[in-house]
Amino acid sequence: MKELTRAFVAVFAVSFGLMYLVHVLNASEGYGGDNTVTVYNWGDYIDEELIERFEEETGYKVVYETFDSNEAMFTKISQGGTSYDVAVPSEYAVARMIEENMLIPLDHGKLPNLVHIDPRFLDLSFDPGNRYSVPYFWGTVGIAFNPALVPGKTFESWNDLWDPDLENQILLIDGAREVMGMGLNSLGYSLNSTNEEELLAAKEKLDLLTPNVKAIVGDEIKMLMAQEEAAVALVWSGDAAEIMWENENIDYVVPEEGSNLWFDTMVIPTTAKNVEGAHAFINFMLDPEAAAQNAEYVGYSTPNKTAMEILPEDITGDERFYPDDELVARLEVYENLGKRMLARYNDLFLEFKMHRK
Numbered sequence: 001m002k003e004l005t006r007a008f009v010a011v012f013a014v015s016f017g018l019m020y021l022v023h024v025l026n027a028s029e030g031y032g033g034d035n036t037v038t039v040y041n042w043g044d045y046i047d048e049e050l051i052e053r054f055e056e057e058t059g060y061k062v063v064y065e066t067f068d069s070n071e072a073m074f075t076k077i078s079q080g081g082t083s084y085d086v087a088v089p090s091e092y093a094v095a096r097m098i099e100e101n102m103l104i105p106l107d108h109g110k111l112p113n114l115v116h117i118d119p120r121f122l123d124l125s126f127d128p129g130n131r132y133s134v135p136y137f138w139g140t141v142g143i144a145f146n147p148a149l150v151p152g153k154t155f156e157s158w159n160d161l162w163d164p165d166l167e168n169q170i171l172l173i174d175g176a177r178e179v180m181g182m183g184l185n186s187l188g189y190s191l192n193s194t195n196e197e198e199l200l201a202a203k204e205k206l207d208l209l210t211p212n213v214k215a216i217v218g219d220e221i222k223m224l225m226a227q228e229e230a231a232v233a234l235v236w237s238g239d240a241a242e243i244m245w246e247n248e249n250i251d252y253v254v255p256e257e258g259s260n261l262w263f264d265t266m267v268i269p270t271t272a273k274n275v276e277g278a279h280a281f282i283n284f285m286l287d288p289e290a291a292a293q294n295a296e297y298v299g300y301s302t303p304n305k306t307a308m309e310i311l312p313e314d315i316t317g318d319e320r321f322y323p324d325d326e327l328v329a330r331l332e333v334y335e336n337l338g339k340r341m342l343a344r345y346n347d348l349f350l351e352f353k354m355h356r357k
Helices: 002-028 048-058 070-079 091-099 112-116 158-162 176-186 196-212 220-226 237-246 275-286 288-298 305-310 338-355
Strands: 036-042 061-067 134-145 170-173 213-217 232-236 251-253 261-266
Touching (some): 036 275, 048 061, 070 091, 112 288, 134 176, 158 176, 170 176, 170 220, 176 338, 196 213, 196 338, 213 220, 220 237, 288 305
Parallel strands (some): 036 061
Antiparallel strands (some): 134 232
């Protein structure tokens, strides 16, 4: 028994020593809780030079991780394995996180750069008063296409995607809300529909699109379109801008039936360990010069009205990415449909993907 006790004490001592050594090493490299801001963002969604500048100006160290869907982000934060100080969810995910008490109210007194945000993008239905979130980027969902590969086609309607001439030519975002929303919009329904008959009708119509679908993919959709591996793609507007930067043959349009008007935001999860640093990071990203640099790099539309004055006219004057009020009026923001209905969207989308095989 004495030998067992001594062995236990020895193991405990070694374990404690290793933990202490890791703590010391982390602290020596600037990764202590008070000195670190852990950011959780979408992939390829920030100019990394801005992270370096933030670290130089504030003394904080940034630990940066990425996700590829709101659902993946929500699951990881809710499980609490990593204490993220700043996260970048979309609007419907913000509403759900508020509902489930996953966010810390923002101290607007620590966000003086909030004054630069266009009032059109503040006080929206998913977060009245911006108590929990501030805008990061915004945009639309539409169709990127290569006129050289599909001559004469303009995609003014979602229904144009069902053209038999497009067999094996379409790429789709791997997103339930985007693909189901396209199906719903093509039938004249709301992309926030909770009507079972409408959802089933959208799924059945999507099944008819199967011969035209080359692949359902993630970030690689940009590379595939730029390299002309496909002629048409359902994409977010910012991805379209990046594709068009790589290949000047590509164009982008939002169909006349309407589409999604989305917002990505910056929030502070309740698991955050450095709330002060989180506010500092958010305020830095709201700085007009930082926002303008980020918008040029990422290719998405900035909600920062002062940054708009800094950006080149060929960016801010492009109505495909900064649409006029008439188009915006035909767009819908994704609503938080609740767990049950979101699961229904995911199930129908999965059935559609399985139907292709």
